[in-house]
Amino acid sequence: MDKKAxxxxxxxxxxxxxAIVLANNGYKVGITGRRGEMLNEIKNLYPDQIIPVVxxxxxxKAEEDLDTLVDLLGGLDLxxxxxxxxxxxxxxxxxxxxxxxxxxxxxFTKLANWGMHFFERQGHGHIAxxxxxASRRGGRHAPAYHASKAYQSNYxxxxxxxxxxxxxxxxxxDIRPGFVDTAMAKGNGLFWVATKEKAAKQIFNAILHKKxxxxxxxxxxxxxxxxxxxxxxxxxxx
Numbered sequence: 001m002d003k004k005a006x007x008x009x010x011x012x013x014x015x016x017x018x019a020i021v022l023a024n025n026g027y028k029v030g031i032t033g034r035r036g037e038m039l040n041e042i043k044n045l046y047p048d049q050i051i052p053v054v055x056x057x058x059x060x061k062a063e064e065d066l067d068t069l070v071d072l073l074g075g076l077d078l079x080x081x082x083x084x085x086x087x088x089x090x091x092x093x094x095x096x097x098x099x100x101x102x103x104x105x106x107x108f109t110k111l112a113n114w115g116m117h118f119f120e121r122q123g124h125g126h127i128a129x130x131x132x133x134a135s136r137r138g139g140r141h142a143p144a145y146h147a148s149k150a151y152q153s154n155y156x157x158x159x160x161x162x163x164x165x166x167x168x169x170x171x172x173x174d175i176r177p178g179f180v181d182t183a184m185a186k187g188n189g190l191f192w193v194a195t196k197e198k199a200a201k202q203i204f205n206a207i208l209h210k211k212x213x214x215x216x217x218x219x220x221x222x223x224x225x226x227x228x229x230x231x232x233x234x235x236x237x238x
Contacts (some may be wrong), residue, residue, distance in 0.1 A: 009083030
């Protein structure tokens, strides 16, 4: 029986690349996003395996959209949360910070919570989230983004602890990309930029091996180590 996955935020970027990787590996994949024409382009590549549903993760009926996809798929083994937003916000425009938090914190929590309850009722499953290396420390050009990604990583750590205490075979994978060639990769002086395809392959491999935390690409683990251990007096001068 084919495994079944849902990717929230799959109309472009890493989410789209992951949908293609999963379909190529025999998964039946439900994909969501706000841009229906882009979702249909992915479906046309794999008409027998891809099921698109136009949905906004911040909408009050986001959980109903997931329920609909589960019914259309005939079950669920893997939930990937790939919906996210980032703004370079040097002026700290509150509307941009609020938009970031509405998707990266409020909507993320709703989606992760839905996945937690679904898999607990089912007794097994796997939840993965696209977080960021930025989750390791604060950042002056995008404070809400850095903080929201830290929230996501800590939320997943809490879920992982919960599933362990409940003795349930439910896995969590906190995916922390560095720079990936997507619309979200903004700014000058970017380095170690991975293609979406390379990132998706490494993410899929991490999910297969039920990794709890993975850096994409692998070399970004070094940057995360430096960020995490950098003294506060040094970090504030960046």
